[in-house]
Amino acid sequence: MKIDFTHNQSAHCENGVVSNLMKHNGFKISEPMVFGIGSGLLFCYIPFLKVNYAPVVTYRAMPGQIFNRFAKRVGIKIKREKFKNPKTAKARLDENLAKNNPVGLQVGVYNLMYFPDEYRFHFNAHNLVVYGKEDNKYLISDPVMENVTTLTDKELEKVRFAKGAFAPKGHIYYPTEFPKKLSLEKAIIKGIKHTCRDMAAPVPFVGVNGIKTIAKLIRKWPKKKGAKKANHYLGQIVRMQEEIGTGGGGFRYIYGAFLQESGKLLKNEKLIKLSSEMTEIGDQWRDFALEASRIYKNRSNNTALDKYDEVATQLEAIADREKVFFKKLKKAVS
């Protein structure tokens, strides 16, 4: 059976799944709207955790949070379920498909064979929609891919029961209840205020302070860790910032799109102006990535220390600018 479901490509998987499921249920909600209302934007350095033997930074809220906040703020209800037994997980999926209900699934990336090999890491917080089954293959709408694809029973079970950090445990989710009319105005303001609060958090690892902490570390890396490790670490930061799903510039452009759409909806000129400033900040993040790549391109060479200082200074400039930015943004909605 095949559910009449429209696949729209998105930048980020979680927003994309939510946006596509909302559209399927008759509510036209863009990806940036989901991201902004769900307060997806963030900067966070996670100390003590290493992935691929390098420190971890994230430019977005924890997996699942964006949808949860979005749902709460616009007044929809989500059903979420995790499973111990793959058989029960499959049965629940099939039940929903039989009821003509497309569902979101959390999956691991490592065994997603339609991804290029180079992108297959043990990352378990990917999201996709299953919208039917034909010729014994599940029909898959993966929002980051241009086109829809399929997975066999075995392939789908493997990615649903991937292990490691954020193990999906067959996680299935879908919206169950909707308000008569979706009112976005209040939700937008709540979402913006939350992001402003996160970015100004008075802890050294989160928001603007987190960016400064990372800048400080970058200055130390070449001396403390040697050129090879320093390059590897710097490369990982750029990957997190620019990897598929960010829409470019560590989600700053998606956020810019959200501010512009919200400004029009709320007839708030200030938000529209701040949107173009967010675009400029996104450009600054891109410049940082470009400069950083010039360093780690020659990974075996002993790169001059002042190059690391330069990119660290770039980051500090971004931190200062974002600090002012989120203060202005808070004022614009209060």
Place this chain on the structure above:
Amino acid sequence: MKKIEVPQDQSSLNKVNSKELYYAVDENGEYTTALSSGWDPKKIALDNALEEIEQRIEDAKKRVHSGVTSPIEYYMELSKMDLPILASYVGFWQWKVKRHFKPSVFKKLSAKKLKKYADVFDISVAELQEIPK
């Protein structure tokens, strides 16, 4: 970023005939989306990360051949895993997996445990016991 500046460099996305979506502004400053085939700064970062893994695999292989570690560590690297990930796949404690890295311990592993590792790595038990030259 302006729509016309959305990068169109080569990347491995070309292999699967896909492009990724960017948000960018058009000539009137209106936000829109655009597809990108790839961007060099991130391709270099990804290539470096993969090269790093290749080196780890090579290194593990050498250490298996010189009798310092067991094939489990080699296959762990080959599957892009680390100790916590492998431990959660086989369902043993991390210290236990680490112990199985010892060639002397590995030799005495029960058939059941060997099968568990082989299944996780998607290989046969025979392949697990003998790594490629």
